[in-house]
Amino acid sequence: MAKAQVKYTCSACAASFTKWSGRCDSCGDWNTIVEEKPLSTSGPAKKTLGGMRGKQVPLSDLSTKEAPPPRTQCGMGELDRVLGGGLVPASAILVGGDPGIGKSTLMLQAAARFATAGLKTIYVSGEESSAQVRMRAQRLGLGDAPVQLAAETNLRDILTTLETEAPDLVVIDSIQTMWADNVESAPGSVSQVRAAAHEIVTFAKSRNVAVIIVGHVTKDGQLAGPRVVEHMVDTVLYFEGERGHHFRLLRAVKNRFGPAQEIGVFEMTGDGLSEVTNPSALFLSERDKPTAGSVVFAGIEGTRPVLVEFQALVAPSPNAQARRTVVGWDGGRLSMILAVLESRCGIPFAGLDVYLNVAGGMKVSEPAADLAVAAALLSAREDTAIPKDCVVFGELSLSGGLRPVNQTENRLKEAQKLGFSSAIAPSRSKAGDGTGMQIRYMDDLVGFVGEVFGAG
């Protein structure tokens, strides 16, 4: 039987009827029932959305004063800053990262801190048993934190528990282990991960629970990665770092409640992750004498200046095809800089292997690092060191010109704080006088090569 179409609606109480009457059966008002005309008439009436009317939604204007969300700080400054100044109630946060990078460790520490700060916190582990999580907590010295644990993967059971317990914060570790029984595919598959994340986020929003979802970055296509759920959450954080290095970066790639690209720096120690409040010192700690190929870049990560060291090695290639190897910087951008050096400055790299590395395992994505990369490449090729006390920054255009970058003054201040006394910057940079640095302004790459490396 075809479903009877709603044709008439009460304008007082919005009850729907299939035929007209003088009095609304629902609210009892007279003469309030009106016929619903379809919104549009194009196409078959049943198929188009305009074939049947919906409810009118209330509209509001932009001038309504909304109080800023009351945030909870966990006390780990690095994490609070990446969150945009603390945890916003009922927000959904995704924490992605490679397996083994330290996500569970960080989230357990965060859960303990938030619980101590007064939030009712539940940590749901789908990967480890409660005993394992407890053992880890004890090793991290968090045994006394008022965090409730659950080792469970069945999403229906988890949501039922959360409904009864009504926590302020839930950590789901990890989304790939969660299993929604209404979806017929294995945990970790794209449809399971998507459905589970959707359930969790909708539940959390409707019950006013903040939720942190942990997701493993996966290399093969069988398992769904955290990217699948990025659009559903308010905040996306990636936990990155090189296996061989001790420090880890927590990077905000999306944040509805704060600046994106903000980073928090942590160090993996024997008892968990500890904060690194002055990352520049960490990234630069091994510099003692000037070395050819090494250049310090004054960068900005999020709202914070960070100094990082670019290292380049240029050597004659034994192969027909010269190598271009990059760690911590974009390979395409390196090719572009090599091309600019070759065609605008006449400095060829053909037949030379080029290796570029960002020291300490840091990843840099700012175009402002172009000049530092060019300087490192030239310095390595010419075997001429850049002065040890000098920082470099500036964006290169394909014409070989140097473009000014943002936050020049912050970059210079950070450099000065760490004992640098001179800088090379694009000529239209706006630097205040207060920095006390000796700054050499450059118009283009040709000028830079002439000034720093003689005629090139």
Ligand code: TYD
């Ligand atoms: P883990 O948090 O389990 O990673 P993820 O959840 O991202 O898969 O961290 C695992 C690694 O961290 C493991 O190799 C051991 C190391 N680790 C420490 O070095 N110190 C510690 O205190 C802890 C708890 C872990």
Ligand code: MG
């Ligand atoms: Mg884990």
